[in-house]
Amino acid sequence: MSLSEVKENREALVSEVKGDTRFMSRITSIGLTPGCRIRVVKNDKNRPMLVYSRDTMIALNRKECKGITVEEVTA
Amino acid sequence: MSTGATIALLGQPNSGKSTLFNALTGLRQHVGNWPGKTVEKKEGSFSYGGKEYRVADLPGSYSLSANSDEEVITRDFIASGEADVVCILADSSQLQRSLFMLADYAGINVPCFLLLNMADVAEDQGKKIDAKAIEEKLGIPVVPFSATDIKSYDSFYKTLEKALSKNSKINVSDLATQYESIKGYQDICELIPENAIEGYSPMWLAVKVLEKDEVVIAKLKNTLDAYTFSRIEEAAVNTSGAVATGGCKFRWIDELLGETASAKDNTVKLSGLDRIYINKFWGKAAVILTVLLGLIASFIPALPLMGVGEAVLALKAPVMNGLSSIGCPEFIILIIGDVIIQSFSYIFKMLGFVFGVTLVFGLLEEVGVMARISYVFDNTMGKLGLQGKSVMPFLVSFGCTMGGAAGARVIDNWGQKVLTIALAWAVPCGAAWATIPMLAAIFFGPGAVGVIVAILLTMLVHMWITAKVFGGQLVKKEDRYGMIMELPPYHKPKWGALFRYVLGRTKETFVRVTKVILLVCGIFWLLSYSPSGNGGILYSIGVAIEPVTKFFGLPWQLFLSYIASAVGKEGAVGVISALYSGGSYGTAFTQAMSGGADTSNLSSLLLANVTKPEALAFIFAMTFNMPCVVALAATFQETHSAKWTARIVIYYTVVSLILAFIAYHIGMLIW
Ligand SMILES: Nc1nc2c(ncn2[C@@H]2O[C@H](COP(=O)(O)OP(=O)(O)OP(=O)(O)O)[C@@H](O)[C@H]2O)c(=O)[nH]1
Numbered sequence: 001m002s003l004s005e006v007k008e009n010r011e012a013l014v015s016e017v018k019g020d021t022r023f024m025s026r027i028t029s030i031g032l033t034p035g036c037r038i039r040v041v042k043n044d045k046n047r048p049m050l051v052y053s054r055d056t057m058i059a060l061n062r063k064e065c066k067g068i069t070v071e072e073v074t075a
Numbered sequence: 076m077s078t079g080a081t082i083a084l085l086g087q088p089n090s091g092k093s094t095l096f097n098a099l100t101g102l103r104q105h106v107g108n109w110p111g112k113t114v115e116k117k118e119g120s121f122s123y124g125g126k127e128y129r130v131a132d133l134p135g136s137y138s139l140s141a142n143s144d145e146e147v148i149t150r151d152f153i154a155s156g157e158a159d160v161v162c163i164l165a166d167s168s169q170l171q172r173s174l175f176m177l178a179d180y181a182g183i184n185v186p187c188f189l190l191l192n193m194a195d196v197a198e199d200q201g202k203k204i205d206a207k208a209i210e211e212k213l214g215i216p217v218v219p220f221s222a223t224d225i226k227s228y229d230s231f232y233k234t235l236e237k238a239l240s241k242n243s244k245i246n247v248s249d250l251a252t253q254y255e256s257i258k259g260y261q262d263i264c265e266l267i268p269e270n271a272i273e274g275y276s277p278m279w280l281a282v283k284v285l286e287k288d289e290v291v292i293a294k295l296k297n298t299l300d301a302y303t304f305s306r307i308e309e310a311a312v313n314t315s316g317a318v319a320t321g322g323c324k325f326r327w328i329d330e331l332l333g334e335t336a337s338a339k340d341n342t343v344k345l346s347g348l349d350r351i352y353i354n355k356f357w358g359k360a361a362v363i364l365t366v367l368l369g370l371i372a373s374f375i376p377a378l379p380l381m382g383v384g385e386a387v388l389a390l391k392a393p394v395m396n397g398l399s400s401i402g403c404p405e406f407i408i409l410i411i412g413d414v415i416i417q418s419f420s421y422i423f424k425m426l427g428f429v430f431g432v433t434l435v436f437g438l439l440e441e442v443g444v445m446a447r448i449s450y451v452f453d454n455t456m457g458k459l460g461l462q463g464k465s466v467m468p469f470l471v472s473f474g475c476t477m478g479g480a481a482g483a484r485v486i487d488n489w490g491q492k493v494l495t496i497a498l499a500w501a502v503p504c505g506a507a508w509a510t511i512p513m514l515a516a517i518f519f520g521p522g523a524v525g526v527i528v529a530i531l532l533t534m535l536v537h538m539w540i541t542a543k544v545f546g547g548q549l550v551k552k553e554d555r556y557g558m559i560m561e562l563p564p565y566h567k568p569k570w571g572a573l574f575r576y577v578l579g580r581t582k583e584t585f586v587r588v589t590k591v592i593l594l595v596c597g598i599f600w601l602l603s604y605s606p607s608g609n610g611g612i613l614y615s616i617g618v619a620i621e622p623v624t625k626f627f628g629l630p631w632q633l634f635l636s637y638i639a640s641a642v643g644k645e646g647a648v649g650v651i652s653a654l655y656s657g658g659s660y661g662t663a664f665t666q667a668m669s670g671g672a673d674t675s676n677l678s679s680l681l682l683a684n685v686t687k688p689e690a691l692a693f694i695f696a697m698t699f700n701m702p703c704v705v706a707l708a709a710t711f712q713e714t715h716s717a718k719w720t721a722r723i724v725i726y727y728t729v730v731s732l733i734l735a736f737i738a739y740h741i742g743m744l745i746w
């Protein structure tokens with residue numbers, strides 16, 4: 001599923017990241033790589049998403065999130 | 076003193092490079108708790124142990140890719156051999172992520188050492204980091220550090236000397252093993268000879284080829300023979316790019332941190348502040364309220380300097396009297412009194428405001444509120460082709476457009492920066508807000524509220540249209556990247572450093588502004604000076620072009636004050652009152668700039684001479700005119716473009732006259 005479908009306070013594993021070179025390099029260097037575990041902190045319409053991963057709170061534009069596929073972790 | 080080494084400070088955004096740089100050199104780079112403040116390389120020096128070291132503060136970036144010019148400049152600066160040693164900073168409170176820069180650096184042949192900065196923050200969070208273990212695995216000196224703690228600098232100097240004497244380089248063998256799992260890596264690596272590009276190892280170059288780094292690929296094409304290069308290209312086809320190499324880098328980091336990596340625990344607690352700012356219902360309101368309170372609060376630290384401004388003004392009469400009693404020529408007395416003393420009074424009052432605003436907003440930045448503001452406004456700003464960060468300059472512009480223009484410095488994309496400044500001009504500044512309600516109340520009584528609302532609505536439409544007008548040229552579609560930004564944890568403010576920074580900024584502003592204001596006020600005064608006290612070039616011009624200005628609803632007196640409002644909005648009302656009372660308006664202009672004008676009988680004067688539609692036209696023309704000469708200077712300074720500065724000035728002049736025209740004709744319909 002796409003990252004933007006994950007509900008607030010759920011955790012997920014990143015399975016795939018797609019996009020142009022610039023996007024890939026930005027998203028990788030801020031720590032979102034395949035296999036990495038993230039927690040969705042905020043998922044409000046018309047706001048960037050807020051995810052927490054590798055000790056870092058990251059704000060992600062919703063459009064950019066489209067390229068990130070995840071698998072939800074069932075707690 | 077002998078020359079020591081040149082040190083480059085490298086690290087992800089917000090890792091504390093500029094804090095360290097400022098403490099070492101005594102210079103004042105922009106510091107604050109959100110990513111991406113430093114946008115240009117800055118050099119300075121310090122001496123230690125009888126040696127003079129040079130140090131370069133580099134713009135923060137998340138990696139050393141070729142995605143922005145800054146990143147390319149950064150890595151070339153390092154690899155070119157200009158730096159003898161690289162100090163890599165990582166944020167201990169977010170260690171895993173911020174070590175990515177170290178992983179991306181590994182393979183560049185310049186000696187380095189690692190500062191685990193913000194050790195105090197990590198400690199507060201209960202994170203324990205075993206620096207010794209990391210040092211052993213990495214093969215370079217590693218120290219826990221706090222850039223904000225002056226007492227800990229001894230360990231910085233010691234580590235620096237150690238890295239230099241040992242010529243320490245990162246042990247990359249484990250990292251190379253990681254990379255070997257990537258398809259194509261080994262082939263490419265073997266095809267690249269040592270020293271293919273000075274300063275970079277074959278491993279580093281091979282990884283960049285896999286990441287489709289255009290700059291590296293172009294350089295390899297130039298240096299390698301065509302056959303080798305084509306084989307590299309072949310090997311790179313259908314490889315998985317930055318995702319695969321990034322995965323390797325993070326796996327290497329995980330191994331490096333071993334037990335110390337605390338990221339297993341993914342629970343987060345939003346702090347109380349964040350629960351308010353990030354809330355989807357009241358987040359925006361809370362942010363706006365914070366900024367408004369901030370603007371109001373900034374008057375408190377501003378008061379002392381404003382008092383100095385008043386005191387300077389109080390000197391004027393005695394000085395002028397004194398000069399005339401010793402027989403000084405009238406002309407000189409007027410220059411000293413009306414131009415110099417008046418200008419300084421005005422400058423001090425404005426500095427008071429600059430000081431207050433920089434202090435309050437600096438505090439908001441240091442604590443970490445600024446990052447939340449960008450987050451909350453990212454979507455709205457995106458519609459204008461801007462980034463969330465642009466909202467800050469807009470808000471600051473309600474106080475002072477110059478502050479807003481200077482605040483736009485933090486926007487890393489030049490086009491978006493220019494567009495932000497262009498839009499910030501449409502926000503009426505504090506001086507305009509002092510004038511609008513007063514004039515509106517004289518003419519429209521309680522209707523003044525309606526005028527203020529109309530001004531605010533016009534401002535929004537103006538910004539929207541201006542974004543469309545300039546946006547196409549300034550911000551290309553493909554440059555409109557959405558936000559990918561960390562929200563840093565809140566920090567306790569460091570008052571000492573903050574005050575030093577704010578005082579420094581105020582001093583710089585003082586020097587710059589003084590020149591501009593003395594010059595412009597001098598010229599304006601000369602143009603309106605005439606020995607007889609009536610006439611002057613401005614008067615002749617004003618009367619001559621009145622048929623044209625009437626078209627916009629502005630009689631010549633109002634048109635001249637409109638011109639004066641381009642110099643400084645403070646002047647507008649004073650000029651009006653002087654012109655209608657028939658006094659010497661050359662003097663009135665400079666007096667008005669420092670708030671010294673006599674406006675006591677203004678309302679009866681105006682009501683007798685100006686019609687309501689004309690007043691409305693003037694309010695709009697004055698409000699949306701060029702903010703002031705100081706804002707103009709700041710705009711040029713930040714955009715580095717005379718062409719764009721001129722365009723913005725012309726655009727605003729034209730638009731303000733059009734708005735005056737519209738307001739005038741609507742007014743004619745009503746009254
Ligand atoms: N508590 C604490 N705060 C620190 C420390 N070092 C830096 N800071 C704060 O962290 C924030 C970021 O510091 P900067 O020096 O602006 O970071 P930078 O690396 O230059 O950031 P960019 O220029 O944006 O790349 C500021 O608010 C500093 O006051 C530290 O050791 N401890």
Ligand SMILES: [Mg+2]
Pocket residue numbers: 092093094104105112113133134135
């Ligand atoms: Mg910096």
